[in-house]
Amino acid sequence: MEKYVHDIVIVGAGLAGLRAAVAAAEFGEKLDIAVISKLHPIRSHSVCAQGGTAAVMREKDSFDLHAWDTVKGADFLADQDVVEFFVRQAPKEIVKMEHWGCPWSRTPDGKIDQRPFGGHTYPRACFAADMTGFHEMHALYGKAITYDNVRFYDEWFATSLIVEDNSAVGLTAIELKTGEIHVFQAKSVIMATGGHERIYEFTTFSHTTTGDGMAMAYRAGAPLMDMEFVQFHPTGLVPSGVLITEGARGEGGYLINVNGERFLKRYAPEKMELAPRDVISRAEQTEILEGRAFTSPYGPYIALDLRHLGEEKINERLPLIRDVAIKLGGVDPVKEPIPIRPAAHYSMGGIKANIKTETPIRGLYAAGECSCLSVHGANRLGTNSTAECLVFGAVAGEEAAKHATSTSFHEFSQEKVLAEEKRVFDGILGSEGSERVPQLRDEMRRLMNTKVWIFRKGDDLESALKEVRELEKRFKNIKVEDKGRAFNTGFTAALQLDFMLDLAEVTIMCALARTESRGAHSRLDYPKRDDEKWLVHTLAYYTAEGPRLEYVPVTITKWQPTARKY
Numbered sequence: 100m101e102k103y104v105h106d107i108v109i110v111g112a113g114l115a116g117l118r119a120a121v122a123a124a125e126f127g128e129k130l131d132i133a134v135i136s137k138l139h140p141i142r143s144h145s146v147c148a149q150g151g152t153a154a155v156m157r158e159k160d161s162f163d164l165h166a167w168d169t170v171k172g173a174d175f176l177a178d179q180d181v182v183e184f185f186v187r188q189a190p191k192e193i194v195k196m197e198h199w200g201c202p203w204s205r206t207p208d209g210k211i212d213q214r215p216f217g218g219h220t221y222p223r224a225c226f227a228a229d230m231t232g233f234h235e236m237h238a239l240y241g242k243a244i245t246y247d248n249v250r251f252y253d254e255w256f257a258t259s260l261i262v263e264d265n266s267a268v269g270l271t272a273i274e275l276k277t278g279e280i281h282v283f284q285a286k287s288v289i290m291a292t293g294g295h296e297r298i299y300e301f302t303t304f305s306h307t308t309t310g311d312g313m314a315m316a317y318r319a320g321a322p323l324m325d326m327e328f329v330q331f332h333p334t335g336l337v338p339s340g341v342l343i344t345e346g347a348r349g350e351g352g353y354l355i356n357v358n359g360e361r362f363l364k365r366y367a368p369e370k371m372e373l374a375p376r377d378v379i380s381r382a383e384q385t386e387i388l389e390g391r392a393f394t395s396p397y398g399p400y401i402a403l404d405l406r407h408l409g410e411e412k413i414n415e416r417l418p419l420i421r422d423v424a425i426k427l428g429g430v431d432p433v434k435e436p437i438p439i440r441p442a443a444h445y446s447m448g449g450i451k452a453n454i455k456t457e458t459p460i461r462g463l464y465a466a467g468e469c470s471c472l473s474v475h476g477a478n479r480l481g482t483n484s485t486a487e488c489l490v491f492g493a494v495a496g497e498e499a500a501k502h503a504t505s506t507s508f509h510e511f512s513q514e515k516v517l518a519e520e521k522r523v524f525d526g527i528l529g530s531e532g533s534e535r536v537p538q539l540r541d542e543m544r545r546l547m548n549t550k551v552w553i554f555r556k557g558d559d560l561e562s563a564l565k566e567v568r569e570l571e572k573r574f575k576n577i578k579v580e581d582k583g584r585a586f587n588t589g590f591t592a593a594l595q596l597d598f599m600l601d602l603a604e605v606t607i608m609c610a611l612a613r614t615e616s617r618g619a620h621s622r623l624d625y626p627k628r629d630d631e632k633w634l635v636h637t638l639a640y641y642t643a644e645g646p647r648l649e650y651v652p653v654t655i656t657k658w659q660p661t662a663r664k665y
């Protein structure tokens with residue numbers, strides 16, 4: 100076991116982690132920065148972002164309008180001071196990305212083009228065709244590797260965060276190539292590990308988004324906030340779940356039921372296909388439950404019709420979508436509608452952090468999807484996530500740099516490191532039980548898909564909680580067949596399932612406790628929003644007996660909650 104020492108360790112090399120690395124490197128060339136990623140950075144899920152990045156770029160638009168759209172979209176659960184800061188910073192990030200080489204799509208007169216997106220009252224999504232994340236990631240990675248003081252540890256898997264006296268002092272990570280575990284010492288640690296959507300069966304997210312950083316922070320004592328709020332995206336391609344960007348509706352696509360009806364006129368008559376995602380997903384799910392969906396061997400589906408846009412526009416604005424629909428859906432959107440249904444798409448919850456990305460653990464920062472600041476409250480608007488990653492990735496990099504400059508290294512007990520080594524190698528890799536990881540993982544995902552989906556009920560959630568705890572018990576009796584150390588994917592799958600089971604349990608507990616419907620959390624037994632009791636954030640703390648919940652107020656600056664109609 101080696102010990103690596105860096106002033107700042109960033110876990111995650113998606114948009115948030117890379118942006119943090121650039122900000123920290125620019126803060127001071129004497130700072131020594133490490134970026135640890137279980138994937139090559141360019142394989143992070145951020146590369147899949149399609150539709151765009153929200154920012155106010157025109158005089159007709161305004162910061163107040165972007166903030167209001169975000170707060171209303173969030174069903175008033177967002178912290179408004181954070182939202183106000185976020186909307187002001189976003190345009191600066193767009194310009195920086197431009198300077199670093201992101202090829203934004205253009206208007207005929209050469210301005211950065213913007214397209215409409217759900218819940219935004221102005222077309223403010225800057226985009227690079229329908230491969231926005233791909234281009235942003237290449238621009239940022241290209242920038243990050245120019246700094247001599249940033250060292251990348253690609254294909255290193257972080258397993259635990261080390262905390263002493265409520266300070267983050269380092270972490271343990273497995274080098275996947277050798278399978279050896281090593282320890283990192285740091286003055287500041289930034290978690291930028293992305294979402295946990297893979298706790299669900301039908302999702303738009305990569306197989307690698309397993310919430311590791313959330314689980315590591317939670318186990319080390321940091322609270323997770325608002326984990327009951329999971330976003331379901333209206334257009335997951337059937338059967339794979341691969342995303343069909345909301346940009347397809349932004350460009351004018353229609354949603355149609357089996358009767359050929361644009362059913363959204365009954366749910367969101369004003370905004371129609373451009374209502375927020377929670378509203379449209381509930382509408383689709385209702386059409387499915389009431390028998391107005393198409394049927395297929397892969398289950399019911401709704402049709403996304405782009406035919407009226409014409410081949411030229413589809414090729415210019417949505418080339419990836421056409422390609423994906425042909426290759427993975429078996430339909431050419433120029434000629435046929437695309438089969439879709441709602442898919443788990445975003446985690447509004449995450450590691451609790453404040454406007455400076457500081458968590459309650461000193462020296463631990465969180466940015467991007469693994470964090471909850473809270474910009475998105477109970478429901479995120481499309482294109483606000485990549486913008487959040489850039490804005491708060493930069494903040495995290497700077498704040499972590501300031502902290503690292505004004506503090507010294509903290510010693511930590513070797514016992515913690517040895518205990519972690521024992522947990523992963525003896526407890527997980529060495530376990531000789533009879534349960535198989537893929538089996539348990541499938542059961543967890545099916546459970547989340549059936550009982551913790553778009554519409555939720557108390558009795559379903561209670562039985563889901565029992566079942567997930569049963570799975571946690573069975574996990575103790577697993578067997579990883581391959582006992583090798585180098586690139587052992589069965590072993591990493593087990594480590595990831597261990598994290599996901601914790602997060603599934605937290606998600607269910609928080610959903611069960613919140614007896615109201617707000618944003619993406621829709622309770623059939625409590626169909627109304629209840630501001631008297633529930634205009635609060637949920638905090639979940641780790642205990643050996645399961646999560647302990649607390650509640651803290653929402654920060655309201657300008658906008659009092661009102662009825663949310665579209």
Ligand SMILES: Cc1cc2nc3c(=O)[nH]c(=O)nc-3n(C[C@H](O)[C@H](O)[C@H](O)COP(=O)(O)OP(=O)(O)OC[C@H]3O[C@@H](n4cnc5c(N)ncnc54)[C@H](O)[C@@H]3O)c2cc1C
Binds near residue numbers: 110232303304481
């Ligand atoms: C298909 C799709 C399309 C989307 N389109 C848009 C869009 O158009 N606009 C928008 O705003 N948002 C969009 N989103 C959402 C947005 O892309 C994500 O929320 C955002 O990119 C997350 O970035 P991140 O940096 O937080 O994490 P990620 O990009 O997920 O990166 C996580 C990083 O953490 C690392 N990591 C994780 N666990 C470990 C571990 N144990 N050890 C070491 N490293 C670890 C990974 O290697 C990776 O580098 C989309 C999402 C999807 C799935």
